[in-house]
Amino acid sequence: MKAWAKIDCALADYVDDNWLRDSAVKRRLREETAKLSAGGMQIAAHQGQQIVLLARAIGARRAVEVGTFTGYSSLCIAEALPADGKLWCCDVSEEWTRTARRAWKEAGVDSRIELTIGPALGTLDWKALPGNSTSPS
Numbered sequence: 001m002k003a004w005a006k007i008d009c010a011l012a013d014y015v016d017d018n019w020l021r022d023s024a025v026k027r028r029l030r031e032e033t034a035k036l037s038a039g040g041m042q043i044a045a046h047q048g049q050q051i052v053l054l055a056r057a058i059g060a061r062r063a064v065e066v067g068t069f070t071g072y073s074s075l076c077i078a079e080a081l082p083a084d085g086k087l088w089c090c091d092v093s094e095e096w097t098r099t100a101r102r103a104w105k106e107a108g109v110d111s112r113i114e115l116t117i118g119p120a121l122g123t124l125d126w127k128a129l130p131g132n133s134t135s136p137s
């Protein structure tokens, strides 16, 4: 038995057409990022929707993302958190995350997100995360 089921294009299109709940900001960000030469690094829209589902299903209040890029997945996570939730983001690129910061602000979730620029190995020293002196629970 195969461990992974393949999603073919027709199924991906069906999911996107019938299940996707993209806000205008997310759709714009996705389209803008897709035009970049590195745009293939962005997660697919249906993967973003799955992140939202999972975060809501477990009632996530805090999250960590390694590799933010232009912000699509972080936007999905942040929108799934409660207003006082927190998402710590790590990336090494000021340039790509500038786009992310703009999208977070446009979507009104920037106050839930703390971005640290630098290699994640250093950032993920939990005590080094901004505003954090205790371990996650």
Ligand SMILES: C[S@@+](CC[C@H](N)C(=O)[O-])C[C@H]1O[C@@H](n2cnc3c(N)ncnc32)[C@H](O)[C@@H]1O
Pocket: 041, 042, 043, 066, 067, 068, 069, 070, 071, 072, 073, 074, 090, 091, 092, 093, 096, 118, 119, 120, 121
């Ligand atoms: C595949 S992309 C992430 C895609 C993103 N989650 C999205 O949904 O659009 C990988 C990201 O990891 C970042 N990255 C690479 N090495 C890193 C490191 N050592 N620490 C933190 N981020 C890193 C890159 O700059 C890039 O933005």
